[in-house]
Amino acid sequence: xxxxxxxxxxxxxxxxxxxxxxxxxxxxxxxxxxxxxxxxxxxxxxxxxxxxxxxxxxxxxxxxxxxxxxxxxxxxxxxxxxxxxxxxxxxxxxxxxxxxxxxxxxxxxxxxxxxxxxxxxxxxxxxxxxxxxxxxxxxxxxxxxxxxxxxxxxxxxxxxxxxxx
Numbered sequence: 435x436x437x438x439x440x441x442x443x444x445x446x447x448x449x450x451x452x453x454x455x456x457x458x459x460x461x462x463x464x465x466x467x468x469x470x471x472x473x474x475x476x477x478x479x480x481x482x483x484x485x486x487x488x489x490x491x492x493x494x495x496x497x498x499x500x501x502x503x504x505x506x507x508x509x510x511x512x513x514x515x516x517x518x519x520x521x522x523x524x525x526x527x528x529x530x531x532x533x534x535x536x537x538x539x540x541x542x543x544x545x546x547x548x549x550x551x552x553x554x555x556x557x558x559x560x561x562x563x564x565x566x567x568x569x570x571x572x573x574x575x576x577x578x579x580x581x582x583x584x585x586x587x588x589x590x591x592x593x594x595x596x597x598x599x
Contacts, residue, residue, distance in 0.1 A: 435521050436449075438486045439483045439484055439485055439486055439502050439531065439596055440483070440484050440486055440579045441482070441483050441484075441534055441535055441538040442484060443479060443480070443481055443538075443542065444480050444481075444482060445474050445477075445480055446475065447475055447477075447480045447482055447501065447504060447544065447591050448472045448473070448475040448476045448596060450475075450501035450504055450592075451471055451472055451474075451475035451519065452468070452472045452475075452481075452505050452507070453479070453521055453524070453574060454501070454503065454504055454523055455468045455471060455472070455521055456468070457523055457524050458521060458524060458588075460564050461521070461565075461568070461597065462521065466468055468531075470527075471506070471515070471518075473518050474506050474518055474519065475504070475535045476505055476506075478506045478507055478508050478518055479507045479509075480504060480505070480506055480507075480513065481504070481507065481535050481538055482497075482501045482502075482503070482504050482505075483501065483503040483507040483522070483526075483531045483534060483535055484502065485500050485502060485506075486499055488599055490531075494533045501523075502522065502523055502560075503515070503519070503520070503521060503522035503523065503531040503532060503533040504520075504521055504528045504533055504535075505517060505519065505520045505532075505536070505539055506518040506519040506520075506521065507539055507587040509543075509548070512546075512547065513547065513548055513549045513550065514546070514548060514550040514551070514552065515539075515543055515548050515551055515552075516547065516551070516553065516554070517536075517539070517551065517552070517553040519552070520535065520536070520553075522535075523547070529557055529581060532571060533571075536575050539551075540599055541599055545599050548599055549598065549599055550596055550597070550598060550599065551577075551596065551597045551599055552575060552577075552580075552594060552595065552596045552597075553572055553596075554586075554592050554593065554594055555568050555592075555593050555595065556568065556569075556571060556576050556591065556592070556593065557571065557582040557583070557584070557590070557591030557592055557593035558580055558582065558591075558593065559584065560590065560591050561582075562582055569582075569593065569595075573595075576597045577595035577596060577597045578595060578596060578597065579593055579594070579595050579598050580591075580594045580595060581594050582594075
């Protein structure tokens with residue numbers, strides 16, 4: 435990746451989430467789910483990776499195309515949280531953006547006393563090369579598979595992965 439980036443915690447970057455998801459149809463190509471993620475971006479805490487040269491003058495809004503990646507966090511209990519969405523623009527894949535987003539989230543959660551972080555992703559019983567990479571990413575970040583739920587999502591197996599913080 436050329437340039438550097440900064441991760442910030444914010445709210446309501448549905449514009450950026452939508453733009454990034456549109457770039458990744460092999461992961462997020464079902465309109466109904468894309469819409470649900472965009473709605474979630476309006477209510478869940480957003481962690482966004484911003485290109486360092488993306489600072490708007492006088493604190494102006496940073497354009498969505500300057501957001502390199504987004505992570506939505508769902509925290510329902512004081513001691514646990516879930517990565518609801520992690521998406522990085524294709525041209526920034528394998529450049530450390532996703533791992534940096536994850537590290538910032540984990541640091542913030544530890545500071546709050548959160549002890550477990552979970553994520554749900556496409557399960558391995560129905561092979562998909564993109565999701566093989568996704569599961570490998572989460573494993574490399576320290577997540578462990580807990581259980582695959584064949585019927586949690588309508589037509590796709592769901593794998594629950596967790597990480598102790």
